[in-house]
Amino acid sequence: MTQFNSFHLLYLVDAAKWTILLSLIAFAGGAVLGMALALSRLSQWRALRWLAIGYIQIVQGTPLLILLFLAYFGLGILGAKLEPVVAAGLALTLYTGAFLGEIWRGCIQSVPRTQWEASDCLGLDRLQQYVWVILPQATRIAIPPTVGFMVQVVKNTSLASIIGFIELARAGQIVNNSTFQPFLVFVCVGAIYFALCYPLSVTSRYLERKLHVAR
Amino acid sequence: MSRAEAVLPAEGQPIDQVPIVRVTGLEKSFGPLKVLDGVSFAVQPGQMVAVVGRSGSGKSTMLRCLNGLEDIQGGTIEICGHQVGRPGSWNKAQLRSDVGMVFQSYNLFPHLTVERNITLALTLVQKKPKADARRIALAVLEQVGLAEKAQAYPEQLSGGQQQRVAIARSLALSPQVMLFDEVTSALDPELTVEVLKVMEDLSRGGMTMILVTHEMGFARRVAHSVIFMHRGRVWESGPTAELFARPQTIEFQQFVGSVL
Ligand SMILES: Nc1ncnc2c1ncn2[C@@H]1O[C@H](COP(=O)(O)OP(=O)(O)OP(=O)(O)O)[C@@H](O)[C@H]1O
Ligand SMILES: [Mg+2]
Numbered sequence: 001m002t003q004f005n006s007f008h009l010l011y012l013v014d015a016a017k018w019t020i021l022l023s024l025i026a027f028a029g030g031a032v033l034g035m036a037l038a039l040s041r042l043s044q045w046r047a048l049r050w051l052a053i054g055y056i057q058i059v060q061g062t063p064l065l066i067l068l069f070l071a072y073f074g075l076g077i078l079g080a081k082l083e084p085v086v087a088a089g090l091a092l093t094l095y096t097g098a099f100l101g102e103i104w105r106g107c108i109q110s111v112p113r114t115q116w117e118a119s120d121c122l123g124l125d126r127l128q129q130y131v132w133v134i135l136p137q138a139t140r141i142a143i144p145p146t147v148g149f150m151v152q153v154v155k156n157t158s159l160a161s162i163i164g165f166i167e168l169a170r171a172g173q174i175v176n177n178s179t180f181q182p183f184l185v186f187v188c189v190g191a192i193y194f195a196l197c198y199p200l201s202v203t204s205r206y207l208e209r210k211l212h213v214a215r
Numbered sequence: 216m217s218r219a220e221a222v223l224p225a226e227g228q229p230i231d232q233v234p235i236v237r238v239t240g241l242e243k244s245f246g247p248l249k250v251l252d253g254v255s256f257a258v259q260p261g262q263m264v265a266v267v268g269r270s271g272s273g274k275s276t277m278l279r280c281l282n283g284l285e286d287i288q289g290g291t292i293e294i295c296g297h298q299v300g301r302p303g304s305w306n307k308a309q310l311r312s313d314v315g316m317v318f319q320s321y322n323l324f325p326h327l328t329v330e331r332n333i334t335l336a337l338t339l340v341q342k343k344p345k346a347d348a349r350r351i352a353l354a355v356l357e358q359v360g361l362a363e364k365a366q367a368y369p370e371q372l373s374g375g376q377q378q379r380v381a382i383a384r385s386l387a388l389s390p391q392v393m394l395f396d397e398v399t400s401a402l403d404p405e406l407t408v409e410v411l412k413v414m415e416d417l418s419r420g421g422m423t424m425i426l427v428t429h430e431m432g433f434a435r436r437v438a439h440s441v442i443f444m445h446r447g448r449v450w451e452s453g454p455t456a457e458l459f460a461r462p463q464t465i466e467f468q469q470f471v472g473s474v475l
Contacts (some may be wrong), residue, residue: 118322121282122336122388123311132335136326 004179009188015171016192018085022157022167023196025089027150030096037101038108039130052101059098064159067091072163088160096153103149107142108134140211147204151197168192235260235295235392235423236281242289243276243447250276252447253290258392258425263418265434265455266427268444269470274427277444278394281425282316283307295391311340315385315393319400321377323369323384329356330365333384341388355383359413375406379413386417393417395426411437431474435459443467 040052059067071094072087082090111134119133161170172189176182234257243251250273258264266274279285280300281292287300295313298304324332330352337348356362359379369377378398385393395414399407411433418424418437428434434441435455442452443466451458451467462468 114318114320114322115324117284118318119324120284121311121316122384123308123340124336125308128339132339133324137324140326 002178004175004181004184008175008179008185011175012168012171012185012188012192015166016168016196018165018167019154019157019169019193020196022085022088022092022160022165023150023154026092026096026153026157029089029093030100030153033093033097034100034104037097038104041101041105042108056098056101059094060102064091064095064156065162067095068159068163084160084163084165087163088157088165092153092157092160095156096149099149100146103145104138104142107138107145110141111137140208143204143207143211147200151200154196154200155193232259234258236425237293238277238281238290240290241277241280241287241292243273243280243285243287250447251280251287254444254447254449255290256442256449256452258423260391260423261421262439263414263422263424263426263437264440264442265438266425266442266444267429267431267434267470268450272444273447274444275396278316278396278425278427282314282394283310308340312388313391315388315390317378317381317385317393317395317398319397321369321374321381321401323377323381325369327368328365329361329367329369329372329380332369332380333387336384336388351387352383355387356380358386358416359383360409373406374402375409378402378406378410382410382413382417392423392425395424395428397427397429399428399430429474431471443470445470 037052037056040048041056043049043052068088068091071091072082072084075082075087115133115137116129119129124132157167158169160167161173166174168189172185176185179185236256236258238257239255241251241254242249254273254277256264266277268274276285280287281294283299283305291301292299294310297306297310297313299310323329324335327335330349333352333355334345334348337343337351338345343351353362353365356365359382361376361379361383364372364376364380369380372380382398398414399410402410407430411430414424414426415433415437426434426438438455440453441455441458443450443458443464445451445464445466451462451464458467459471462471
């Protein structure tokens with residue numbers, strides 16, 4: 001048994017890189033998927049709408065843990081043995097996309113109908129309406145709930161430890177197993193999570209203020 | 216039935232001139248509610264036509280039908296050569312380039328400057344180069360007396376100024392016909408005056424305009440002809456002076472009595 005020392009701390013900080021990587025994968029993949037789902041939900045094409053609704057309902061109704069199991073063990077049995085980081089990234093992307101899709105659909109719909117009508121009367125087609133009129137306004141509305149959800153995702157990456165992926169939370173467990181100083185270790189782990197999440201909230205507030213002024 | 220179906224002649228113009236807007240037997244329902252029940256009228260180029268009537272008589276709905284914002288259940292609408300409402304016989308993009316519309320609630324784009332509000336469709340739809348679009352934007356802003364507000368955002372303007380920008384935005388696309396739906400109803404009286412002034416100037420300049428309005432004084436003074444709508448029909452219509460001098464229906468008499 002060793003005392004908690006600077007090597008342990010470095011180990012934790014190093015593991016936090018994986019937490020960051022997983023979060024970035026989840027944001028990037030989830031944003032693309034979420035945008036596709038939000039637009040599908042609002043599509044004039046009924047089949048697309050139902051497809052998106054079905055996906056969102058199923059994924060939102062499934063614990064992230066189960067998604068992780070499915071992506072790692074499930075696909076493994078089907079012959080697609082994924083690296084833990086890939087499986088975790090996939091599960092988090094599917095999960096994040098479902099939630100961002102619903103959040104963003106709500107934001108798009110909260111842009112007044114009259115903005116659609118006015119841009120229609122000026123002759124803009126649907127794509128132009130989205131790009132130039134609707135999405136810029138929806139973005140402003142979307143920032144607080146999106147960042148709020150992103151903070152959740154950062155913390156939820158800790159679930160990836162369950163499939164053997166060593167990220168921040170798992171690293172904390174490992175350090176604790178050798179030092180038996182749980183209070184100290186997990187306070188450190190918690191502090192690193194906070195250091196990751198707090199800048200997000202600050203950025204959110206900054207963006208909100210900036211976009212509010214520039215409108 | 217009196218003059219309800221009459222084709223409106225513009226003052227001082229030959230009656231046989233081809234109308235730029237011709238509506239016949241227009242019918243529109245929202246579910247079981249029949250809102251327009253056989254609306255017919257015609258508008259000559261260069262005319263300003265005021266549409267008046269009580270709340271709920273179908274004025275806004277009629278205007279929205281003209282611009283293809285609502286589907287219709289019966290009748291025909293011909294506007295600038297477009298057969299609006301009959302599927303396949305009109306092209307939305309072409310209709311948009313010929314017909315402008317201004318709303319009661321301005322509907323400016325809040326995230327864009329006044330100038331960008333105006334240049335947006337010029338560059339995206341009419342594919343004008345940026346410099347040309349800017350020049351047009353400044354010209355129409357000049358026309359509505361707001362050239363110095365080009366870089367302002369809508370929320371920095373008064374209601375009257377916002378509405379003038381909305382008119383300029385529509386005007387920039389050089390439509391042949393402009394539709395106005397109670398564009399001064401959300402404004403204080405002082406601000407109403409400046410917007411009405413802009414519309415009067417437009418009409419002087421020869422723009423064909425159909426405006427739904429509660430400004431009876433303005434309609435009486437400036438409009439070439441007036442359409443009185445009641446229960447989803449054109450109840451009475453004709454050249455302004457004549458119509459007000461000799462109202463034919465009791466409903467119009469009562470309406471005029473209640474608003475003046
Ligand atoms: N989208 C809609 N769905 C259902 N009913 C509608 C809709 N739009 C209008 N109506 C109904 O149609 C009728 C006519 O409405 P419209 O807005 O055309 O009247 P208006 O003459 O413009 O009245 P106002 O002077 O109050 O603006 C009203 O009874 C209204 O409730
Ligand atoms: Mg109305």
